Amino acid sequence: MPKIETFPNRHPDRDYDIEITCPEFTSLCPKTGQPDFATLRIHYVPDRLCLELKSLKLYLFAYRNQGIFYEHVTNKMLDDLVAAVKPRRMTVEGSFSVRGGISTVVRAAYEARRPRKR
């Protein structure tokens, strides 16, 4: 996977929210090989680092021809982003489009063990 890049948070003394919406995520179904489409939402409170958006775009692009399940892609993305950005809190939500008349949303959250006091 491409490296998720970061830049220094200039306001680390304050808990603040960053919400990122990517309506153009696509991967493949690991069973059928057919394309899946999703809107991803990433919501985090930065600590020392902020997520660099261009590298996020390339990271998401890397899933394009990968077969991966809804539940797994959402949790793996949370793990990868937490590892790179080391946020105080982070949520990743994937809204996957209709398959067989059924749509699915998967939502996973991370909270740092010793959060800074607000």
Add this chain to the structure above:
Amino acid sequence: MPKIETFPNRHPDRDYDIEITCPEFTSLCPKTGQPDFATLRIHYVPDRLCLELKSLKLYLFAYRNQGIFYEHVTNKMLDDLVAAVKPRRMTVEGSFSVRGGISTVVRAAYEARRPRKR
């Protein structure tokens, strides 16, 4: 009823949400024999198992020619899904379409006795 199938949850160490929306549910009214239509929403936190969507589709399809009341179908579906998926928490909501100028939503929830600590 067709068997509700599951697959192992690869991220059991984390409480995370899965929301499934099925706008194409139909059954029969047990009084009049006329068709009823609903949107079903299933919301759960998996423990060791995740709900397999294709078997869910077949399970829902099995109600197509069955006469069953709104209140009963929602509660029975919760019971069947909890028995199969053994989730940490689960909600089933049925939004039934207008009959006699009146629409109805039924919402039932389950929470495991000893939930894993988040």
Add this chain to the structure above:
Amino acid sequence: MPKIETFPNRHPDRDYDIEITCPEFTSLCPKTGQPDFATLRIHYVPDRLCLELKSLKLYLFAYRNQGIFYEHVTNKMLDDLVAAVKPRRMTVEGSFSVRGGISTVVRAAYEARRPRKR
């Protein structure tokens, strides 16, 4: 008023929600005799009984030519429905349409003294 009928709740061991929406309520203004229109929402947790929808429709129909104020009709409906259904909790909300450039929503709630433990 027509009798509000009920049927036995088949899932009394579980607190669950039933939401009923009736966009076709009409009564008369007690001052001017002109028609009033409202959307009614009834939200309840059944105990031993569920509200039978056909009798609800006839009950609402009985207000058609009655002069009654917004505040009174919402509270009276809550009283009548609580008396018939004996729910664990119930809310009645009336959204009355624009009169003199002003629209009004009235919302009244009931909770049983000793609610069953969830």
Add this chain to the structure above:
Amino acid sequence: MPKIETFPNRHPDRDYDIEITCPEFTSLCPKTGQPDFATLRIHYVPDRLCLELKSLKLYLFAYRNQGIFYEHVTNKMLDDLVAAVKPRRMTVEGSFSVRGGISTVVRAAYEARRPRKR
């Protein structure tokens, strides 16, 4: 039926449009006696007379407890309004709310034999 009143058109030298929307029409189903609800739209080009809105409201109110079919009420209203207002052109449209999962719109139009030249 109450008389549909009119007032003189102060701009008879110009063809112009008047569109009236009444979302609060209700009558009874002639078969079941149950209430029907509709949004009525009246669209006309006045000749010598304009439709007085207060008398229209009373005229519509007069259908409240009358049993009448969708197709008939729309055509009858067009006949009554044309007789009273003698417009250059008029359309009456009734959008009736869902019954048995089916909604209906009825639309009828009138054009004067020798319309004034625009």
Add this chain to the structure above:
Amino acid sequence: MPKIETFPNRHPDRDYDIEITCPEFTSLCPKTGQPDFATLRIHYVPDRLCLELKSLKLYLFAYRNQGIFYEHVTNKMLDDLVAAVKPRRMTVEGSFSVRGGISTVVRAAYEARRPRKR
């Protein structure tokens, strides 16, 4: 198929439109046996007869367990309705819900050979 019933048009001297919307149509896919869902819209100008809605509901219900293609069901419905109602003009439109990420609308129209002069 159940008989499509009609009643006499009380206003045959006037060309007027009737639009009927049925968002609760369901049939089966003739290939997979899986359920298909559609919203049907019927738009016609009656001649001597109007379409009776309760019989339409039963007619639509008869497709519930029949395997039939989108293109065929729309054209067949137009043929059946034209044969029963003998309208001056009629359109049938079926909006079928998403399958494999693709949704489909089929629209077919009929016009009587010698339409009455408007």
Add this chain to the structure above:
Amino acid sequence: MPKIETFPNRHPDRDYDIEITCPEFTSLCPKTGQPDFATLRIHYVPDRLCLELKSLKLYLFAYRNQGIFYEHVTNKMLDDLVAAVKPRRMTVEGSFSVRGGISTVVRAAYEARRPRKR
């Protein structure tokens, strides 16, 4: 009334459209003295002059405490604007807000006798 001001059209060799929307018009009902509210839309093809918006705002403001009927205000505004701007074509539309459950739109148009050839 305040003077409607204009400025020279820099592109008189081309027929082009200007659409102006004013959602904040208010006048008084000449019968009851109560306030009326409307959204006004002015649509024109300029000839030698364009409508200056600040003077339009003041012109509309001048109706604030004037009692005037819907039909009259729309036609008078068209007359006043045509007199000031001398457009190739102009439409004035007033969408008046709900009174007694009824809303009204009045729409009047002007076309110059010898329009420039497009």
Add this chain to the structure above:
Amino acid sequence: MPKIETFPNRHPDRDYDIEITCPEFTSLCPKTGQPDFATLRIHYVPDRLCLELKSLKLYLFAYRNQGIFYEHVTNKMLDDLVAAVKPRRMTVEGSFSVRGGISTVVRAAYEARRPRKR
């Protein structure tokens, strides 16, 4: 200012909500003399008295030609309404329309010192 009138609350034994929406409020800007427009929302729990809507309409009408700031009109209205209605709780919210590309909402709340026990 016109007197805000009230009528006795017939259900003082129950805390219930009344929400009133007035999309047709207008006053003048105290600096420029130009009209301001707002949607007002009044939300209260009545104690012994309910707010009479016709007198509210006249009260709001009295601001039509008064120059008053957004922050002040919202707070003053709360003070006047609390003085007249003596509610258990009340909120007044004014949503003022766009000026200079900026829109403003002001929201003020009152709670009686010794609220009745629910």
Add this chain to the structure above:
Amino acid sequence: MPKIETFPNRHPDRDYDIEITCPEFTSLCPKTGQPDFATLRIHYVPDRLCLELKSLKLYLFAYRNQGIFYEHVTNKMLDDLVAAVKPRRMTVEGSFSVRGGISTVVRAAYEARRPRKR
């Protein structure tokens, strides 16, 4: 490219419309190699053949890793579909998502030289 498959039109005696919407199209930008996303709409009147949807899905999937411009993909798709389906009329429309703050729709149409008489 995968073969676009067809099946016989059972109603060739009637001109009727088929509208297909595919919100899940993706290809690559030929300049930057970055993914592009579009909603495709195909609208046609069949002659002897209808477009088989599963083969359409595979045909669209084949663009996933191809670099191609908006204008070209829309026109090429029209050429390929016309060659396979030989329709009486066909339109292909691609709505491409925002790039650099700009979104683009491309729409191309085909009409057979000697259309069958309606």
Add this chain to the structure above:
Amino acid sequence: MPKIETFPNRHPDRDYDIEITCPEFTSLCPKTGQPDFATLRIHYVPDRLCLELKSLKLYLFAYRNQGIFYEHVTNKMLDDLVAAVKPRRMTVEGSFSVRGGISTVVRAAYEARRPRKR
């Protein structure tokens, strides 16, 4: 102004439409120096050339600190784009945001003298 660039139209044998939407246009008011905001829509049928989007973005960017009236910017943009792209037909529409409670749309069109036959 930056040069509007083009690239060869690969499908000049066919009249087809290209619609471009730019919701992020901003210039200055020539009177007050304050910023104006607009959504621009460009709609054209290419002849030998297509409009290159990156150069369009830079062209629009060049208005950022220029004082220019709504009517003029729309017409000038049409002139500049027609000169660069030499289309068969082109429309430019600017939807300018609310100023003083009034919003404005300006729409100008060009058609080549001897359009190719469709």
Add this chain to the structure above:
Amino acid sequence: MPKIETFPNRHPDRDYDIEITCPEFTSLCPKTGQPDFATLRIHYVPDRLCLELKSLKLYLFAYRNQGIFYEHVTNKMLDDLVAAVKPRRMTVEGSFSVRGGISTVVRAAYEARRPRKR
């Protein structure tokens, strides 16, 4: 930067909310020099001072040709506004428009150390 002006809060004895929405914010990307667009929302509880809107408009205008990152502009604006208005509580939220298929919201909040008791 232009000075953010204030005026005295006439209701300092009451905690009340002021919400300001500015959909017309634009700055430059510090990397590419290209324009960024955002909707800003400022939400505060005034103490002794209220934010004067005209000076806010000029303050926002001052960012027009400045290169500044999303995270920084939101936090800096909060710092500047808190310094000028000394509110009891304040939130600044910037919703930045789509870049590379990704949109971003940044939200930062301030609370005075010793808030007045409500």
